[in-house]
Each structure stands twice: as C-alpha cells, then as structure tokens.
Amino acid sequence: MTTPILSPEKLDALQELVNIGMGTAGAALAEALGGFVGLAVPGIDLTNRLNVAALFDVGSWAEDELEAVHQPFFGAFMGESMIVFDGRVHAHLANLPGYAVAPGAELSSAEQQEVLLDLANVVIGACVNGIAEPLQEIVSFAAPARFGSRSEIRTFLSRDAAAWHQGLIVNVDFKLEARSFLSRVLVFLPEHSLQRIDAALTRLLDGLAAG
C-alpha cells in the first residue's frame, strides 16, 4: 500500500480544522483554569512515528521530566493521540484556580493527576473532533492514561511503530496569563485512516470550490 501524503492544500485545510478545534479547547480550558488562554497558530506536520521521540530531546523539551497522557480513539477513523506537557506544567498543577476546592488551597498529588487527565481529555477531544466533525465523521474515545516518565513515552512511541506509519504532529502553545507551559499534541493515524481523511478533505474542498 502506498503511504498517502496529504497535499499542501489539504494540510492547510487540516490545520484550519485543528485550529477550530483548539479554539474550542481554549475556551474550555479558560473556564477550567480560570483565566485567559492565549492560543498560537497550531503547527501541523506529518512524520513517521519513529521520528517523534527525538522531538522531545531538544530545546526546552529536554530540560525537565515530561508529563504525557495518551488516549486512543476509534470510529470512522481510528488512531492514537498523545498530549505532552513540558516540565513547567508541574509548577502550575497544584494551584490552578479553576480546580481549587477553596481559595488558595493546593491540590493533592492524586488530584493533580486527575487535573492532568482532564486537561488532556479536553485538548485531545477538541483536536480530534475538530478534524472529525467538519468532515462529518464520528469518533469515540477510550479512557486517557498517563505516562509517568520520558522512558514510558519512548516505549509507547516505539511500540507497533511500523503499523502506525504516519504521525500527525500538532504543536500547540498554551499560555495562561502569567503562567506558561508548552503543550504538544500528537495524533497518530494508520494509513487507512489517513486515506479516509484524505477522501473527506477532497469532498470538503470540492464542495467549497463548486460554490
């Protein structure tokens, strides 16, 4: 089977769909976190999954231990998604205003992990649904699971890498008022899913061009 590579026009369209999804995520995060969330334009690229681990060995990603949550999805198209936060997120998890049980109270370690899963659920859901809904596709999500270390992330990325040939890389930079941390969303799609998305994008673009 030939690996489908989306054309530049379709990558642009996919980026816009992700952008719309992340806007929804931003609004949900602003409510949950209790502040304005600054959103940058998501960067989007397709790469081999085997290359992904190296992305976290450079720049600020390499400075501290990472936090990551992984969540499979299935339905019209299937895949796996992962959100990775850089080490600065640890400084914020204990006292996010939208999650505080009382003013000034800090969350316990277990509660912080719940917050992390909640954040991941919101962002991954918005990102994947941002692609699926405009293409009139329906996807469902399995429960999110946390990776506790850089080595667990590496193991996950090397698992079944040949089957998960292409990774859709979405870079999203969240900034919450004075706080800031980097967040990178990764969506892995097997070939048949990419082909389905490619066909759906063709329909979408043809429909607009026909008008």
Added chain:
Amino acid sequence: MRVLIVDDSRLARMTLRKALPASLSTEVVEAANGDEALACVSSSQVDLMLLDLTMPGRDGYQVLETLQEMGRTPPTIVVSADVQTLAVARVMKLGAIAFLKKSLKPADLTEALQRAGLL
C-alpha cells in the same frame, strides 16, 4: 460592496467567500496575513472586513489596534475559532461590530450583516 477577507487559511477564506449572501453585490479581496490586510485597507476602500484573530505574524488583534490608531477601521466582523469571552470583549473594544465563531454557517453571517445594517 468591497469585502476584505483576512485569514491565513485558504480553507477559511474559501468558506467565508462562499458564506457571503448572494444578494449582496460584492467585490471580494483576500489577505493571508495582517500585513496584507493593513496594506489593503490603507490603499483602497474596504466596506466590510471579515477578520481572523489567530494568524502568524501580525494577528487580528494587532490589525484592529493599528487600524484604530489610524482611525481607519472599516466595518469589521471577527470570525475566529477563539471563542473565549475575553477575546470577544477585546475585539469589540477594538472596534469590531460583530464576532462570529468558526466554522460559521452562511445564515450566521447574513444575520450579522443584517444586525449591522449592511444588508
């Protein structure tokens, strides 16, 4: 009516172009970033601007700020994925006449134009 569509995404520009009411006699020009938008507004008449917020380089907020300083803000409808309450309040303060959420339906744009007295 001369309509300027400002968005870095071609898909978004195509969507907005198609959403414009057929009853509106329009000449549509497109800008792929904030600098192009400012150049267009500075050099020619723009009767309606449809403006994205999140763009690389000069973003939609900066476009509105610059136009406000120049005193040349055309009737502007912001069309953005960023639907935070604070974002809406900020663009209205900067002179936008309406805020619409992506992906908009043609009826949403028609209603906004009617409310603004442009249709």
